Amino acid sequence: MSVGFEPQAKAGLAEEIVRKMRDAMGAENLDALLPMSPDNLAYTAGTVPPSLRTVRLRLAACVIPYEGETEAVVVALEGPLMATQSRMAKTTTYREFAENAVEKVASSLKQRGLDGGRIGIEATYLPVAFHSTLQNCLPGAELVPADELLSEIRSLKSAREIEMIRDIGTAAQRIAEECAARIQSGATEQDLGGLIAEEYAAAGGDELTMLVVGSGERSAHPNAPPTDRVMVSGEIVRLDIIGTKHNYYSDVARTAVVGEPSREQQEIYDLLMRVHEQSLEALRPGVQTSDVYRIYKESMERAGLPPYHFVGHGLGVTLHEEPFINEFKSVQIRENMVLCIEPLTMLEDRFGMQIEDEVVITSDGYEPITRAGAMLQIDG
Amino acid sequence: MSVGFEPQAKAGLAEEIVRKMRDAMGAENLDALLPMSPDNLAYTAGTVPPSLRTVRLRLAACVIPYEGETEAVVVALEGPLMATQSRMAKTTTYREFAENAVEKVASSLKQRGLDGGRIGIEATYLPVAFHSTLQNCLPGAELVPADELLSEIRSLKSAREIEMIRDIGTAAQRIAEECAARIQSGATEQDLGGLIAEEYAAAGGDELTMLVVGSGERSAHPNAPPTDRVMVSGEIVRLDIIGTKHNYYSDVARTAVVGEPSREQQEIYDLLMRVHEQSLEALRPGVQTSDVYRIYKESMERAGLPPYHFVGHGLGVTLHEEPFINEFKSVQIRENMVLCIEPLTMLEDRFGMQIEDEVVITSDGYEPITRAGAMLQIDG
Numbered sequence: 001m002s003v004g005f006e007p008q009a010k011a012g013l014a015e016e017i018v019r020k021m022r023d024a025m026g027a028e029n030l031d032a033l034l035p036m037s038p039d040n041l042a043y044t045a046g047t048v049p050p051s052l053r054t055v056r057l058r059l060a061a062c063v064i065p066y067e068g069e070t071e072a073v074v075v076a077l078e079g080p081l082m083a084t085q086s087r088m089a090k091t092t093t094y095r096e097f098a099e100n101a102v103e104k105v106a107s108s109l110k111q112r113g114l115d116g117g118r119i120g121i122e123a124t125y126l127p128v129a130f131h132s133t134l135q136n137c138l139p140g141a142e143l144v145p146a147d148e149l150l151s152e153i154r155s156l157k158s159a160r161e162i163e164m165i166r167d168i169g170t171a172a173q174r175i176a177e178e179c180a181a182r183i184q185s186g187a188t189e190q191d192l193g194g195l196i197a198e199e200y201a202a203a204g205g206d207e208l209t210m211l212v213v214g215s216g217e218r219s220a221h222p223n224a225p226p227t228d229r230v231m232v233s234g235e236i237v238r239l240d241i242i243g244t245k246h247n248y249y250s251d252v253a254r255t256a257v258v259g260e261p262s263r264e265q266q267e268i269y270d271l272l273m274r275v276h277e278q279s280l281e282a283l284r285p286g287v288q289t290s291d292v293y294r295i296y297k298e299s300m301e302r303a304g305l306p307p308y309h310f311v312g313h314g315l316g317v318t319l320h321e322e323p324f325i326n327e328f329k330s331v332q333i334r335e336n337m338v339l340c341i342e343p344l345t346m347l348e349d350r351f352g353m354q355i356e357d358e359v360v361i362t363s364d365g366y367e368p369i370t371r372a373g374a375m376l377q378i379d380g
Numbered sequence: 381m382s383v384g385f386e387p388q389a390k391a392g393l394a395e396e397i398v399r400k401m402r403d404a405m406g407a408e409n410l411d412a413l414l415p416m417s418p419d420n421l422a423y424t425a426g427t428v429p430p431s432l433r434t435v436r437l438r439l440a441a442c443v444i445p446y447e448g449e450t451e452a453v454v455v456a457l458e459g460p461l462m463a464t465q466s467r468m469a470k471t472t473t474y475r476e477f478a479e480n481a482v483e484k485v486a487s488s489l490k491q492r493g494l495d496g497g498r499i500g501i502e503a504t505y506l507p508v509a510f511h512s513t514l515q516n517c518l519p520g521a522e523l524v525p526a527d528e529l530l531s532e533i534r535s536l537k538s539a540r541e542i543e544m545i546r547d548i549g550t551a552a553q554r555i556a557e558e559c560a561a562r563i564q565s566g567a568t569e570q571d572l573g574g575l576i577a578e579e580y581a582a583a584g585g586d587e588l589t590m591l592v593v594g595s596g597e598r599s600a601h602p603n604a605p606p607t608d609r610v611m612v613s614g615e616i617v618r619l620d621i622i623g624t625k626h627n628y629y630s631d632v633a634r635t636a637v638v639g640e641p642s643r644e645q646q647e648i649y650d651l652l653m654r655v656h657e658q659s660l661e662a663l664r665p666g667v668q669t670s671d672v673y674r675i676y677k678e679s680m681e682r683a684g685l686p687p688y689h690f691v692g693h694g695l696g697v698t699l700h701e702e703p704f705i706n707e708f709k710s711v712q713i714r715e716n717m718v719l720c721i722e723p724l725t726m727l728e729d730r731f732g733m734q735i736e737d738e739v740v741i742t743s744d745g746y747e748p749i750t751r752a753g754a755m756l757q758i759d760g
Contacts, residue, residue: 037436050603054589054622054699056417057504076689077602095689097708123509124437128501129525131508145509194581201574209434222457223430242434309456309475319434328477 013160014087017044018070020153025066031117032109033064033146036101037125040150042247042317047085049078059101059130062088063108073104102130106137120146151322155314156336162360164248165315165338166369169358171203172241172250173370185233185258185380189213193226196241205245209319212240212253219255220352233259233380236351247317251340252370253356259380268345269353269375271303275343276355276372279311283333283341283359283366289323290330296343297327305345312341315358337361338369393540394467397424398450400533405446411497412489413444413526416481417505420530422627422697427465429458439481439510442468443488453484482510486517500526531702535694536716542740544628545695545718546749549738551583552621552630553750565613565638565760569593573606576621585625589699592620592633599635600732613639613760616731627697631720632750633736639760648725649733649755651683655723656735656752659691663713663721663739663746669703670710676723677707685725692721695738717741718749 021033021044035044036059042048044062051058060078063071072088079093094104109115115138121131123145135143157165179195193213200208214224215231219238231237240253255272257265279296296311310326313319315338323331325339333339342356358369401413401424415424416439422428424442431438440458443451452468459473474484489495495518501511503525515523537545559575573593580588594604595611599618611617620633635652637645659676676691690706693699695718703711705719713719722736738749 039436050590050605056419056698080601081603097690097704097706121508124507126508127504128506128508128511129503129527147509210430221460223461225430309477318436324477326477 013046013158016158016160017087017153018064021064022066024149024153025064025120028120028144028146028149029118030120030144030146030149031066031114032112033120033149034105035062035064035122035150036060037122039318039321040122040125043150043154044087045072045082046087046247047082048247049074049082051075051078057100058096061101061105063105065112065114068112071108073101073108075101100130100133102134103137106134109138109141114141116140118142118144120144120149122147122150154316155322156334157316157338157360158336161248161316162336162338164246165250165358166360168203168205168243168245168248168250169252169369171200171205171245172243172252173254175199175203176239176241176252176254177376180237180239180254180256180376180378183231183378185231185378188228188230189215189218189226189237190228192231192237192239196239200241200243203245205243205250206247208241208243209249210240210242212238212242214238214352215258217349217351220346220348220350222346231258231378231380234262236265236353237378238352238354239376240354240356242319249315249317249319250358251315251319251342251356252358253342253344253354254372254376255353255355256376256378258378261375265351266375268305271305272343272345272353272355273372275299275303275305276341276357279341279343280357280359280366280368283339283361284364285333285335285361287333288330289325289333290327292325292333293327296325300343300345308344311343312339314338315340333361335361335363339366393426393538396538396540397467397533398444401444402446404529404533405444405500408500408524408526408529409498410500410524410526411446411494412492413442413500413530414485415442415444415502415530416440417502419698419701420502420505423530423534424467425452425462426467426627427462428627429454429462431455431458437480438476441481441485443485445492445494448492451488453481453488455481480510480513482514483517486514489518489521494521496520498522498524500524500529502527502530534696535702536714537696537718537740538716541628541696542716542718544626545630545738546740548583548585548623548625548628548630549632549749551580551585551625552623552632553634555579555583556619556621556632556634557756560617560619560634560636560756560758563611563758565611565758568608568610569595569598569606569617570608572611572617572619576619580621580623583625585623585630586627588621588623589629590620590622592618592622594618594732595638597729597731600726600728600730602726611638611758611760614642616645616733617758618732618734619756620734620736622699629695629697629699630738631695631699631722631736632738633722633724633734634752634756635733635735636756636758638758641755645731646755648685651685652723652725652733652735653752655679655683655685656721656737659721659723660737660739660746663719663741664744665713665715665741667713668710669705669713670707672705672713673707676705680723680725688724691723692719694718695720713741715741715743719746
C-alpha cells in the first residue's frame with residue numbers, strides 16, 4: 001500500500017517528463033498544459049491525491065507552463081501529502097466547498113499572464129461543468145483538447161519507466177506461476193485470488209486493480225473477479241493479474257488447467273500460443289499497429305479461432321493506453337513503446353483461454369518483459 | 381471481492397429508485413435522465429462495469445426515461461456481466477474504438493422519440509468532449525444538469541439501503557476494535573492494515589477503498605495509508621475504515637493509543653468525545669446542517685481545539701455525499717438521511733485524533749449505526 005515513487009526515481013522522471021511535455025507544447029503552440037485525470041496526474045506529478053478516487057468533486061490539476069514553475073493544485077486536506085510526494089515545483093491548495101480546483105488553476109494562469117493563452121486541457125476527462133467554470137474565469141483563453149498530445153508522449157517510455165514496468169510485470173508472471181502451483185482442485189477462485197493478492201502485496205504492489213480468476217465457464221467471462229466457485233478437475237482457470245506498483249501497471253494473463261487438459265483444451269491452447277508468437281514476431285519499429293492486428297487476425301482465422309476486436313495495447317500508468325492494436329485506428333510502432341499482446345478465445349458457456357505478455361519495443365524488434373510457456377497446471 | 385447485490389435486494393431497490401427518479405423528473409419536466417458517474421451507476425444499475433475504473437474512456441450510462449423501459453449502455457466486453465447484474469430492464473452494448481457510449485445513448489433517445497426532449501445529465505461528471513458529442517448527435521435536445529436532483533434523491537435512504545450501510549458499518553466498527561486488540565507495539569502500520577483488510581474481506585467487504593492507518597506524527601496526516609512505519613509505545617494511531625460492500629460505504633474512524641495514553645492525549649480525546657456527543661445531539665429532522673456545524677464549531681472553540689471546515693457528510697454509494705455539514709451550504713436534515721459525524725483534531729508534527737460514527741436520522745432524532753467509546757488501546 002505504498003504510494004508515490006522512490007525518491008531516486010522521482011527527480012529524474014520529473015525533469016524528463018516536463019521536458020517532453022514542453023517539446024510537444026512548443027510544436028502545438030500551447031502556453032500551458034493542465035493534466036487532471038488520475039492517469040495524467042500520476043504520470044506528471046508522480047502521485048494521485050488518494051481521495052480523488054472516492055470523492056470525485058475533489059478535482060486536482062497539474063499546471064505545466066511552457067515557461068516557469070510547475071504546480072500541483074489539490075484540495076486542502078491533500079496538500080501536505082502532495083507537497084511531500086509530488087514532482088511539481090510547488091503545491092497550491094483550495095478549500096473544499098468554498099473553492100474549486102479550476103478556479104485555482106485559473107488564478108494561477110492569470111498570475112502567470114497566461115489568461116489570454118492557448119491552454120491544453122483533457123477534453124475526454126474535464127467535466128463539462130468545470131470546463132464552463134474554467135472558460136468563464138478565463139474568457140480570453142483558448143481551451144484546446146490536448147488528450148492526444150498527452151497520450152502520444154506517454155506512449156514512449158523512458159528507461160526508468162520501463163524498469164518500473166518490468167519490476168511489477170515480472171513479479172506478476174512469477175506470482176501466476178507460483179500461486180497456480182500452490183493451489184489444488186477443490187479450492188475456490190477466491191482462495192487462489194487471496195494467494196495472488198498476498199504475493200502481489202509482498203512484491204510491493206499497491207493494489208490489484210482488477211484481478212481476474214475465472215474457472216470453468218467463468219473463464220469465458222471477461223473481467224471475472226474471483227468468486228466462491230470451487231475449481232474442479234478438468235476445468236480451465238483464466239488468470240489476469242492487473243494491478244500497480246508506484247503507479248505503473250502489470251497486465252499479465254495466463255491460462256491454467258486443473259489436473260490434466262483434455263485433448264481439445266490442449267489443442268486450442270497450442271493454437272493460441274502459435275497466434276501469440278506470430279503476433280509478437282510482427283513487432284518492430286516502423287510497423288503499423290493495423291498490420292500487427294491483421295497478422296493476428298489472419299493467424300486466428302488459420303487456427304479456426306474467432307478473432308477478437310483487438311490483440312494488444314500500450315501499458316503504463318494506465319492499463320490500456322496508446323497505441324491500441326486493433327482494426328479501427330493505426331499508428332506506427334516506435335522504439336520504447338511498452339505493449340501487451342493478448343490473444344484470447346472465449347467459447348461461451350464452456351471455457352475461455354488467454355495468453356498475455358508484456359514487451360518493450362527495441363531498435364530492431366522487441367524484448368520480452370514476460371514470456372508465456374506451457375499451460376499452467378493446478379494440482380487436480 | 382463479490383460485486384453487485386443479493387438477488388433479493390436487487391428487484392425491490394430497482395423499482396424504488398426508478399420511482400423516486402421519475403417523481404423528481406416530473407417535477408423538473410425532464411424526459412430522460414442519464415446517470416453516468418460510477419456512483420450514480422452503482423445507485424441506479426446496482427453495479428458498475430469493473431473496467432470503467434481502469435479504462436476511463438469505457439464510459440457507461442443508464443437511460444431512465446420518464447416513461448418506458450430502463451436501459452444500461454456499456455462497452456461490449458462488459459455486456460454479459462452487466463446483463464446479469466444490472467437492475468436495468470435491458471442492456472445495450474457498444475463496440476470499443478468503433479463507437480462510444482454517448483452515441484449509443486443518443487440512438488436510444490432517438491428511438492424513444494426523445495431527441496427533442498429535456499435530458500438530465502451529470503454536468504459535474506460528463507467530460508466536455510462527450511458532452512459535445514451528445515449535443516451534436518441530438519441537436520434538438522436540451523441537456524440539463526441534473527446533478528443536484530440525483531444527489532437529493534440519494535440523500536434519503538430506503539430501508540434496504542440503511543440495512544446494507546448498517547451491515548458493513550457495524551462490521552467496520554468491530555474490525556477496528558478487534559484488530560487494535562490483536563496487535564502490539566513493534567508492529568508496523570501495514571501489519572495492522574493487513575489484519576484490517578483480512579477481516580474486512582471476511583465480513584464480505586468488496587475492498588478497502590481508502591484505509592487510513594497513521595501512527596505517531598502520521599496520525600495527523602489526512603488520508604494516510606498504512607506504511608512500514610513501526611508503531612511504538614506512547615503513540616497515537618488513527619484508523620479510518622473506508623470501504624464498500626455491495627457498493628455501499630463504511631466510514632468509521634477510531635483513535636487508538638499504543639500502551640497508556642499521556643495525560644495530554646487523554647484530555648484531548650475526552651474533549652473531542654464531548655464535541656462528538658454535542659454534535660450528535662443536534663441531529664434531528666428540520667434542523668439546518670449549518671446549525672449542526674455551528675454547534676460543532678462552538679463546541680470545538682469551548683474545548684480550545686481548532687475547528688475543521690466540516691464535521692460530517694452523507695454516506696451511501698459514495699463516501700461523501702449530500703448533505704455536507706459545513707459552513708458553506710445549508711440544507712435541512714430529513715428522516716432517513718445517513719450521516720457520518722467526525723470531529724477531528726490534528727496537531728501538526730505531533731499527533732491527530734478522529735472519532736467518526738455513522739447514524740441514521742429518525743422521525744425525532746437519530747439512531748446510532750456505530751458508537752465510539754473509550755480510546756482503543758494497542759498492547760504496548
